[in-house]
Amino acid sequence: MSRAKDVRHPGLRLGEGHPDVAADAEEMNFGFWVFLMSDAIVFALLFATYARMVSSVAGGLGPEALFDLKSITIETAALLASSFTFGMASLALKYARSPRPLVKWLCVTLLLAAVFLGFELHDFAHMIAMGAGPSRSGFASAFFALVPLHGLHVLAGCVWAIALMAQIAIHGIDKEVKLGVQRLGLFWHFLDIVWVVIFTVVYLGGLA
Amino acid sequence: MTLHHLLLGRLDLHALPFWTMIEHPTHETIVNGTITTAAAGLEVLAAIVVIALVTRAGKWRYLWSEWLTSVDHKRIGIMYIALSFVMMSRALIEAALMRTQQAFGLGGGFLSPEHFGELFSTHGTIMIFFMAMPFLTGVINFAMPLQIGTRDVSFPVMNSVSLGLTTAGAMMIVISLALGKFSTGGWSGYPPFTEAAFNAGVGPDYWIWAVTLSSLGTMMSGINFAVTIYKRRAPGMTFMRMPLFTWTALCTAILMIFAMPPLTVATAMLALDRYLDFHFFTNGSGGNMMNYANLFWLFGHPEVYILILPAFGVYSEIFSTFSGKLLYGYTSLVLATMAIAVISFAVWLHHFFTMGQNASVNAAFGIATMLVGIPTGVKIYDWILTMFRGRVRFTVPIVYGLGFMMLFVLGGLSGILLANPTLDYQVHNTLFLVAHFHNMLIPGLLFGMLAAYHYWFPKAFGFRLDERWGMISAVSWIVGFMLAFFPLYVIGAMGFPRRTVAYFDPVYRPWMLIALAGAAVVLVALASLFVQLFVSIRRREALAVPAGDPWDGSNLEWAIAAPAPEYNFSVIPDVSDRNPFMIAKQKGDAYQTPAEFQDITMPKNSPLGMALAVAGGALAFGLVWHIWWLVALSCLGVLVAIVGQGFARDCEKVIPAAEVRRQHEAWLRTVAASRAVPRDLEGEPANTGLAARDRFSQAAE
Amino acid sequence: MPTFRRRPHIGRRAIGTGLLAALALSAGSGPAAAEGLSFLDPQGPVAAAQRDHFYAVILLMLVVVVPVLIFTPLVAWRYRYRNHGARYAPDWKFSWPLEALIWGVPVAVVVVLSVWIWQETHDLDPYAPLAADKSLRVEVIGYDWKWLFVYPDLHIATMGVLGFPSDRSLDIRLTSASVMQSFFIPALGSQIYAMAGMRTKLHLKANRPGTFLGENTQYNGKGFHDQKFRARAMTARGFTDWVKQVRAKGVPLDAKAYDVVRAKGGLTDVRRAVAGGSMPPGTVYFTDVSADLLANVMHQFNGGASSSEVIVSERSPANDTALRSDAGHAASATGEPPAREE
Amino acid sequence: MSGGKKAVGAGTLVRRLAILVVAALLPAMFARRRTGTRSLAGSTGSHGRPEDEQAEYRRELGSYVRGVSLAFVLTAIPFALVHWSMLSHGWLLVAIGVLALVQVVVHFRFFLHIDPPNQHTDDLMLILFTSLILIAMAGGTTWILTDLAARMH
Structure with missing residues (x-):
């Protein structure tokens, strides 16, 4: 393939040390980007809906009574850190000679994601306990569609990471694993961006 | 919770179409029960017959390994179109039933209001999601990779998954005929009517999951097509050398990628409302149904152009081909296509002008809507100018094309009327609107797809379709359409609301009778299509075009044998121009043996598409009937299938160069043995797919 | 304007x-x-x-x-x-x-x-008043499958017929007590949606007396096709007479009558239930109608009253009687149906 | 506009601080371009030599570190602003909105490696087109529903 030399796709570029993936990465990563952009539209519409419904509390509690900035801070820190540790995993894929650093960084990332998900679940439980479960009002519905959907994405990313580690165990770091880690990287960093918008629009915007 | 609920959820004997009739035998229940039971019976019978026939022929293995698990874009395309034909048959029969009801609907008619509600809801849902979308997805799947000179789409397995999900969605509608009732909320499913508070039954759930499955499949198709066109064009095929159909496929794909998410969001929110007591669109508790209208049409309007654009591409191909002439205004057409695609994202509000927003908002969206008319008008004139100073052959596709142009401008006229908020306030929700969108979609989409079917059929199967029956069908479609829908403009302007089962003013009746006659003619058109297929298969020897170029085509898809080999191209062609095959023919470079053949790597078959079709279908069925163990099980199935796919290795097979050479040389021998036919023998048995260079001048560009 | x-x-x-x-x-x-x-x-x-x-x-x-x-x-x-x-x-x-x-x-x-x-x-913005003349206020509430026309200044309501004088424009406010509906009198002008918890506006006028088709164009279930009414434009004199008729033949819109109105069913069902035999065919007339009915119906979806409280009126009965005698009618002349006595 | 008045004095101070911080961060982001092009030249010409690979690794590591530091700073500022209500309500919304936008750009640049000069136009066009559609859809939704809400009382 003549275009193999000219791979300048976004995300981690594995470079010439990994000639086996070069040709496929171009197409695969672009396809995954397209998917992410489609997903971005989903989130955008949920944000617009949330912005419209934030005042539809139907006599129930609103954002300022429900959100706990401390918990959000921990979640945010965990997720931002996980983006960095995933970056380390990407670099390990690119430069390391053995699978060990890659798996190690993936595990750290998973740990941070677990912290994030744990605190998020705690937040949700808190809201439901305060009588602001999703069926309480339009606002609660919009919240519980938007934020948990992001959480579900993170969870899916975790499942994917575990599946990739299992693949490494069986097949070693082959072409499919490399492509998978690259795409999971895009996914992970994309989710970080969505979270930035969530903590801005939902939490900080609600508490401001 | 009883054992019955645990095992079958809310599925019980009342779900059977004849149960109410037995329990409460009244005139109404018996008439409607009999019709539904007969329809469901026919469906079940058809399924049994098909299963029996396949079993008797011992073709299960063949069906599984050659078709159902195939990841070949051509076969997937063909299966999409087959699905589309099946679903079209049902939806057309439903349409005829509705026309009959309305023709006799003065003061009552024979259908119950609920039955009528189901009919217009399934008709609309099927026609949009399971007739039109599969048809155009199938045509793009089949033709686009051939046109850009590649061996398959970018993600062949995902392509098969798309087909699987679409089929699973269609199955939901098929099943709804035999078990339970479908939604009566129309194809747009507006809440709060479709909320649990007003429709607690399974109907809206059937609709939600059928549409959701289809929209997921469509989004994946969109990604697949866009990436394929971006990354897999043959060397030298720059964007401005792409055939017009490929251009429209690209724009359609982009629309699919960005227009499906709003639909998924809208149906998901409606599902959350219904299943988990959320309040997105409910009356009260902070729900806001206006957001549904907003989200649905954020999808719905680009959807209209998803439907129309590929047909525009097809018309561009056939007007050029059957006029024996270059396409007029290629750049113009490309720009117009892109303009339509972009503007289509900025007009959605015109579907709810009457909701109460202020005049400036309405006027802004009205003007944006009319802007779409400009590139569309340009296209029509480009096609007329393509025929100008050409040599027009009145083949079946051209007849569809001419019918399209004459009828489509009338639909465009009524569209401009509707784009005026002032006038929309008068004709919104009336049969005028119904006449308008059928006027756009039947000539605009369906004629285009049928023309494409006729045009590319020889490439798929190696023989042409019978011209005579094709002509009968085309003329019946055109006449039937006019009879069926022009009266609706009149009735609509007389304030007749759409979705009305009965009326009390005799003034409408004469027009309804004309429309009924039109529906009958359309049924003749449908029957002719099936007769045409049957006759063509019978006459396949006489209609065979193994040399591969029955219409004197100019794009790459005609440069290979018919039917196209699995790998499409023995050697990926180098493109240095628009109309590469026509130029090759003019230079005498067509039908060459390449200097060397190479091994070809092709993706292996994959059962993932079928697995997800089954799991997705079971998930939807479980959700509809509240069979929670089935929901859990199928979720697990989906998860296992997707994660498992990641572990699959060795997914490619190699076709040795020697085999490629053998097939290529066999084809060249066929070409050498073929008699080149001039265009006036195009419809005769003499046409074996080799075009004589009788009337063309020299170089094209 | x-x-x-x-x-x-x-x-x-x-x-x-x-x-x-x-x-x-x-x-x-x-x-x-x-x-x-x-x-x-x-x-x-x-x-x-x-x-x-x-x-x-x-x-x-x-x-x-x-x-x-x-x-x-x-x-x-x-x-x-x-x-x-x-x-x-x-x-x-x-x-x-x-x-x-x-x-x-x-x-x-x-x-x-x-x-x-x-x-x-x-x-032609339907929200914009048509002319400077004194318009007639009408509040339209959509039910499954009929419209209720409330005349808040006259304390009457009708079904099946929307009567108004042809020399005045109509100032219509709309809401729905059920699913979304679309109010439409083609011969007079625009249609507009009526939605629960929300109030839309519409202004119409007739040129001369006449009877015109009125309907709902937004599908809302099995009685949809039957949700028609007559829009009757009358002379000023004719309208006054008609209002008297409504008062004379109408039944009070009390909690019980309201339950009938909001129940699923067509106009005929309401007629049967309130025993509207003395009313002209295809119509139901109500008297004693709260001026706040539309607001109450809207409020009920915005975290307010339950549907049974909708008809509670803030008007004093005395006021009500005064209005009735104004119109020159004794309460006894209204031909109250026996069903109301309970 | 809750509690706007009392925070004004401190608010202006913090606002100026925030602007300073952002202004200081922006050049740091775009300074990467130079090293970016250098690395491209390096990697095409000198593949395989361990010392080059080491340098390349350090450069990329530096990029991630820079990215995550920026992300933390850009997160800490709005959290602090909100927690101590340091600006009036309106300014607060503007500030956290702008900071979020900057942070989104940071993520695209340092984690997703979108850097225009070294980019396929395909990907950039995709992102820009998506932004266009996204703004049309979300903006249009907000516009329409706000207008409707205002006219429904």
């Missing part, structure tokens, strides 16, 4: 002759056809302006449409394969003058149309 403009266009009328002829043809075929059905036979200023705009747009669009209808068959036939006399230019594919024409003409047409849209949409 934008006052109502009506621009006479001689040409516009002529174009629609075909459609109108078709309408007239069918109009003769039934007794009910005497009712105003269509804006093409307008009975009020809004519908008349819409008809004019309709024809104007068609006329302008013909600039683009007619050439297609002429040239498509002409070109296809002139350049048919067997016509060896026609010129053949297989490589001809572009011409700047033609390009300018096929882009230029639609652009010009759309520019003109856009100006029209902007003007007409603002002029």
Whole structure:
């Protein structure tokens, strides 16, 4: 393939040390980007809906009574850190000679994601306990569609990471694993961006 | 919770179409029960017959390994179109039933209001999601990779998954005929009517999951097509050398990628409302149904152009081909296509002008809507100018094309009327609107797809379709359409609301009778299509075009044998121009043996598409009937299938160069043995797919 | 306030002759056809302006449409394969003058149309009052499957018929007590959605006395096709008489009657339940109607009253009696149905 | 506009601080371009030499570190602003909105490696087109529903 030399796709570029993936990465990563952009539209519409419904509390509690900035801070820190540790995993894929650093960084990332998900679940439980479960009002519905959907994405990313580690165990770091880690990287960093918008629009915007 | 609920959820004997009739035998229940039971019976019978026939022929293995698990874009395309034909048959029969009801609907008619509600809801849902979308997805799947000179789409397995999900969605509608009732909320499913508070039954759930499955499949198709066109064009095929159909496929794909998410969001929110007591669109508790209208049409309007654009591409191909002439205004057409695609994202509000927003908002969206008319008008004139100073052959596709142009401008006229908020306030929700969108979609989409079917059929199967029956069908479609829908403009302007089962003013009746006659003619058109297929298969020897170029085509898809080999191209062609095959023919470079053949790597078959079709279908069925163990099980199935796919290795097979050479040389021998036919023998048995260079001048560009 | 403009266009009328002829043809075929059905036979200023705009747009669009209808068959036939006399230019594919024409003409047409849209949409905004005259306030509430017309200043309500004087414009507020509906009197003008918990507005006027078709155009279930009413424009005198009639024959809209109104069913069901035998066929008349009914119905979806509390009125009974005697009617003359006594 | 008045004095101070911080961060982001192009030249010409690979690794590591530091700073500021209500309500919304936008750009640049000069136009066009559609859809939704809400009382 003549275009193999000219791979300048976004995300981690594995470079010439990994000639086996070069040709496929171009197409695969672009396809995954397209998917992410489609997903971005989903989130955008949920944000617009949330912005419209934030005042539809139907006599129930609103954002300022429900959100706990401390918990959000921990979640945010965990997720931002996980983006960095995933970056380390990407670099390990690119430069390391053995699978060990890659798996190690993936595990750290998973740990941070677990912290994030744990605190998020705690937040949700808190809201439901305060009588602001999703069926309480339009606002609660919009919240519980938007934020948990992001959480579900993170969870899916975790499942994917575990599946990739299992693949490494069986097949070693082959072409499919490399492509998978690259795409999971895009996914992970994309989710970080969505979270930035969530903590801005939902939490900080609600508490401001 | 009883054992019955645990095992079958809310599925019980009342779900059977004849149960109410037995329990409460009244005139109404018996008439409607009999019709539904007969329809469901026919469906079940058809399924049994098909299963029996396949079993008797011992073709299960063949069906599984050659078709159902195939990841070949051509076969997937063909299966999409087959699905589309099946679903079209049902939806057309439903349409005829509705026309009959309305023709006799003065003061009552024979259908119950609920039955009528189901009919217009399934008709609309099927026609949009399971007739039109599969048809155009199938045509793009089949033709686009051939046109850009590649061996398959970018993600062949995902392509098969798309087909699987679409089929699973269609199955939901098929099943709804035999078990339970479908939604009566129309194809747009507006809440709060479709909320649990007003429709607690399974109907809206059937609709939600059928549409959701289809929209997921469509989004994946969109990604697949866009990436394929971006990354897999043959060397030298720059964007401005792409055939017009490929251009429209690209724009359609982009629309699919960005227009499906709003639909998924809208149906998901409606599902959350219904299943988990959320309040997105409910009356009260902070729900806001206006957001549904907003989200649905954020999808719905680009959807209209998803439907129309590929047909525009097809018309561009056939007007050029059957006029024996270059396409007029290629750049113009490309720009117009892109303009339509972009503007289509900025007009959605015109579907709810009457909701109460202020005049400036309405006027802004009205003007944006009319802007779409400009590139569309340009296209029509480009096609007329393509025929100008050409040599027009009145083949079946051209007849569809001419019918399209004459009828489509009338639909465009009524569209401009509707784009005026002032006038929309008068004709919104009336049969005028119904006449308008059928006027756009039947000539605009369906004629285009049928023309494409006729045009590319020889490439798929190696023989042409019978011209005579094709002509009968085309003329019946055109006449039937006019009879069926022009009266609706009149009735609509007389304030007749759409979705009305009965009326009390005799003034409408004469027009309804004309429309009924039109529906009958359309049924003749449908029957002719099936007769045409049957006759063509019978006459396949006489209609065979193994040399591969029955219409004197100019794009790459005609440069290979018919039917196209699995790998499409023995050697990926180098493109240095628009109309590469026509130029090759003019230079005498067509039908060459390449200097060397190479091994070809092709993706292996994959059962993932079928697995997800089954799991997705079971998930939807479980959700509809509240069979929670089935929901859990199928979720697990989906998860296992997707994660498992990641572990699959060795997914490619190699076709040795020697085999490629053998097939290529066999084809060249066929070409050498073929008699080149001039265009006036195009419809005769003499046409074996080799075009004589009788009337063309020299170089094209 | 934008006052109502009506621009006479001689040409516009002529174009629609075909459609109108078709309408007239069918109009003769039934007794009910005497009712105003269509804006093409307008009975009020809004519908008349819409008809004019309709024809104007068609006329302008013909600039683009007619050439297609002429040239498509002409070109296809002139350049048919067997016509060896026609010129053949297989490589001809572009011409700047033609390009300018096929882009230029639609652009010009759309520019003109856009100006029209902007003007007409603002002029005919259903929220904008029609004229400075004293309009009649009517509040419309959509139920499954009938409309309730509340006259908040008169404390009456009707079903099946919307009566109003033709010399005053109608100031309509709408809401729904059920799913979304669309209120429409084609011969008078625009339709608009009625939605639960929300209030939309509409202004209409009739030119002269007459009876026109009124309906819901948004599908809302099995009684949808039956959700029709008559819009009756009357003389000022006729309207006063009609209001007296309503008061005389109507039944109070109390909690029990309201339960009937909000239950799923058609007009006939309501008539049967409130024993409206003395009322004219196809109508139900209510008296003692709270002026806050529409607000209460809306409120009920915005975290307010339960549906049974909707009809609670803030008016004192004394006030009510005063109004009744104003109209010259004794309460005993209303012919109260026995069902109300319980 | 809750509690706007009392925070004004401190608010202006913090606002100026925030602007300073952002202004200081922006050049740091775009300074990467130079090293970016250098690395491209390096990697095409000198593949395989361990010392080059080491340098390349350090460069990329530096990029991630820079990215995550920026992300933390850009997160800490709005959290602090909100927690101590340091600006009036309106300014607060503007500030956290702008900071979020900057942070989104940071993520695209340092984690997703979108850097225009070294980019396929395909990907950039995709993102820009998506942004366009996204703004049309979300903006349009907000516009329409706000207008409707205002006219429904």
